[in-house]
Amino acid sequence: MGRSIIRTLSFFSQWASEVLRQPWLMIVLVLGPFVVLFLFGAGESVGAPKPRAIIVVPAGQQQSPLAVSTDNLTQYLQVVATTTDLQGAREQLANNKADLVVVIPPDPLQAIQNGQHANIQVLTDEIDPVRLSYAQAYIRQQGDALNRQTVEKAVATAQGQIGDVHSFLAEAQNYVKALQSSPDLASSQADLGQIKSELDQVSNVLHTAIDLVQNSPLILFNGVGGTSVSQLQQTAKSVDDLRSQISGLQSQLSSAGLPSSLTPQDLQQLQTSLNQIDQQATQLRTIPPDVVASPFNIDIQNIAPWKPNGTGFYAPALLALIVQHVGITLGALSMSRVRLLGLMEILQTSPVKATEISVGNFLAYGTLCVLVAGTLMGLIMGVLGVPVFGPPWAVVAVLLLLIAASVGIGLVVSLVSASEQQAVQVAMLVLIASVFFSGFLVSLDTIDWPIRIISFLLPVTYAIRTLDDVMLRGRLLTPEDFGILAAFAVVFFLATIFLFRREMRAR
Amino acid sequence: MNNVIKAFGETPAVDGLSLAVGPGQIFGLIGPSGCGKTTTIRLLLGILKPDSGTATVMGRQPTHFGTKERERIGYTPQEFVLYPTLTVQENLRFAGSLFGMGWRRRHRRIREVLEFLDLWDARKRMTRDLSGGMKRRLELACALLHEPELLFVDEPTAGLDPVLRVRIWDLLRELRDRNITVFVTTQHIDEIVRCDNVAILDHGRLVGLGTPESLRRSAMGGEMVEVEADHVSKDAVAALRQLPEVKSVRWTNNGALQVVVEDAAAATPTITETLQERGEAVEAVRPVVADFDDVFRRLVGDEAPHNG
Secondary structure (H helix, E strand, C coil): CHHHHHHHHHHHHHHHHHHHHHHHEEEHHHHHHHHHHHHHHCCCCCCCCCCCEEECCCCCCCCCCCCCHHHHHHHHEEEEECCCCHHHHHHHHHCCCCCEEEECCCHHHHHCCCCCCCEEEECCCCCCCCHHHHHHHHHHHHHHHHHHHHHHHHHHHHHHHHHHHHHHHHHHHHHHHHHHCCCHHHHHHHHHHHHHHHHHHHHHHHHHHHHHHHHCCHHHHHHHHHHHHHHHHHHHHHHHHHHHHHHHHHHHHHCCCCHHHHHHHHHHHHHHHHHHHHHHHHHHCCCHHHHHHHCCCCCCCCCCCCCHHHHHHHHHHHHHHHHHHHHHHHHHHHHHHHHHEEEEHHHHCCCCCCHHHHHEEEEEHHHHHHHHHHHHHHHHHHCCCCCCCCCCCHHHHHHHHHHHHHHHHHHHHHHHHCCCHHHHHHHHHHHHHHHCCCCCCCCCHHHHCCCCCCCCCCCCHHHHHHHHHHHHHHCCCCCCCHHHHCCCCHHHHHHHHHHHHHCCCCC | EEEEEECCCCCEEEEEECCCCCCCCCEEEEECCCCHHHHHHHHHCCCCCEEEEEEEEEEEEEHHHHHHHHHHHHEECCCCCCCCCHHHHHHCCCCCHCCHHHHHHHHHHHHHHHHCCCCCCHHCCCCHCCCHHHHHHHHHHHCCCCCCEEEEEEEECCCCCCCHHHHHHHEEEEEEECEEEEEECCCHHHHHCCCCCEEECCCEEEEECCCCCHHHHHHHEEEEEEEEEEEHHHHHHHHHHHCCEEEEECCCCCCCCEEECHHHHHHHHHHHHHHHCCCCCEEEEEEEECCCHHHHHHHHCCCCCEEE
């Protein structure tokens, strides 16, 4: 037993002697990945940059309620030029001087009144599918914003006109008061005429507002601003009813010729009606135009315990990726080196057993990976400020399992590879596959089946998922990942023993 | 080894090899490059499996060696196979731990073998910085560290200058004197003489087996007496052939007359007398020892004797 332990530890002490003699190698191995992570975080911005856009406006654009202001386009676009030259803009697009060309229609109101969309043409020359999808999303949001701004503008205009109703109604109230103390029939007739005149103006304003709303692109907000339209119509109907009522009173005065025909109740009703119309008009103005244009506001609340920036978000995944790569590469090179040096014959003729070689190599390279992972973890937490919200044991456990699985894969690669170059190539291939399929670069959900099978063949996929959840969310959402990683480690450990036995067997 | 055959593809590397090696001797396996020496060692170490025939080392088939057998065997491969980025001492520690040696024993033995091989002062030097001779000795040190009873050394003198070669053979003799059986291969034919017993291989086949002297006798047909003379007549040569001590007479490539006899010391006076009786002007008649290069050539059949 004691001899077996000594034989097993021979690889560890050989490794330790070599590594301790080369401190710079260790520093590069440990600090190198951190510098990569740090630079990645410093240079990375989440999402895509605003597309560079050239706005092509029509020559002599009409000043209509729908005239598109280029100022409105800058929320999602980086406007690099505004021009009337469409051909020139297309050439600049083709020469990669811009990402988009936005062509503003010459008379959008005319198109809308004709029952057609006002078409804003957007040209792009994008070959990157990711950037193209970003650009399309930006353009759609821009279109929505334009539509919303148009509605807001129309509502604000209508509400501005309704503002005049107040003064007309106040004037009408004054005449009602005068009517109450009218000394004679002529004065009463005159006051009623003045009230009706004021109401005529109110009616005109309301009908103008209704026309504005109904004949304008406010048709776009049928489901959004419909309430305001009906309110306008209701108020206008109340005015018209009052006007008819006043006409009736005027007729009564003319036919009866008696001032007493206007009872105090008539006057009270007239005042009440005017007050109601005033209230309705006030109510119409109390709804802000942007609420009419966007009655539903989307309030996004992120309940995640930490809102990481790019560095913080990618840190756990990059940690897992680097640990796996270091483990696989060291493992892959280990036996290639032994073969290259011719040491396999020494192992074959010594009493050392395949299991002892396997365990010894796992210990040696696993320890190196633990040093790399521990140092990286310390730097990620200490320097980059990435927290661990979940239980620390889960982070330690997942990293140890990932290291065991990775070293196992590396050793298997080294034992089945014919040369050092072949082993390195396989290690690089695993790294590339891990970048694309592990959820590091793109979410697993975006990878279609059956290609997603590749993701689940990589230990780093489970490690990234668990580290993200434990470190950034503070919850262990997929505890089964521990079992899968452990299975990886066990399978590759057994495979390593089997392959070592085969390697040491007489041929 | 009993009629062992090992082929790689169509080519037999070892072809029907049979030999036995007793304990406490230097056994040399000698032959040109590619004759199957390393393959033979690998068969005896259990690295290779014979296609047919049997090999037995210390009473067990090498392919079935267990820990105990392996602990009794040391091996120095032909190529340098240690870690170049470790020091002499660290490589020895690694080698010792592969054999499960505890710290105390390993520490003691490292000093002993390094002193024995004159490497103690170089113990802290990086292995990559050692000279060829030092590397050879370090490999020997690694193989001797665990005190094996049987040592396989594959071409220990390859690529070394004559002085270093002598030093290596002196060390091997010292090991033999410590009762370690040394199985050594070499392609330097002249090193046959340094072995207690030798086997000569050619194209995987055994062409000679025995002590150096017995091989020389069997290759040359007996002992040799060389006659130095400007001219020896045909009558005199015929008279020599008639002598009962003489087995054969031949002319060498450099014009000397070689007489093969059973006992050179006893036959020399008779040969001298026979030639003088016939009036031959003889400068000298003396026993000579055949060069092992000649012995090897004769054994592998490269040189046919010129019978005069």
